Amino acid sequence: MSTVVITSYGLGHHDTPQALRPVIVNTLPLRNPPADPAVRERLTRLTGRDPAVRAYVLATPGAQQLIAQAVDRIRQRLGPGQVDVHVYCRGGRHRSVAVAEEIASRLRAQGITVDVVHRHITRPLLPPKGAQ
Template sequence: MQGTTRTSVSANNPPEDPEVRERMVQLTGLDPEVRAYVLDTPGALEIVSRTADQLRTLVEHWGNPTRRIVHAHVYCREGRHRSVAVAEEVAVWLREAGYGVEVDHLDITNPVVA
């Protein structure tokens, strides 16, 4: 049985904000300034917390019984800012809870969509 949990938040997106666009557009969610900007979105940390909780539950109850593996995907339009910042923060929360986490950012090297 396979289940899907979708949680969305309209996080602050540097390329869409004229006040920070020029300064942040070529950066990624790995840069502390972008990460702080994205995670400062009202509700963003609640999304991180809920996602970390959901992933812990999946690992404990539905993960691969041999290796307890769960794959999660965090996405946004470009894959360079919001999804990167949120995925990295979820990974921090999970690591702090004692879980091994690998993060692979598939679109982080793509050019910024104008």
């Protein structure tokens, strides 16, 4: 049976992971704590591993469908060897982490072996988009 390796990362770090034919999950359309003045102060310094951030991101309209579709695509790739999954957002600390953890949780609940790597979770916050 396959091992699934999920890597979350931020496009803004210009350090995209490499893999042959990964399942790609784009979380950019989901709500991002640093971009929301209502939660920026409270959630920005946390990460997608924090329950409050995870709940915030996963409550975005369309998030559950995005995750379900990713799980389905991953399951279709299962077989001998490793299945690489790349989950990205802009900074790699909030949306991609929350979604990667949720995908991993759902796969593990189905008895699938999953490793998760958060490539940019400890990197400093990126400046707001468009700021120099």
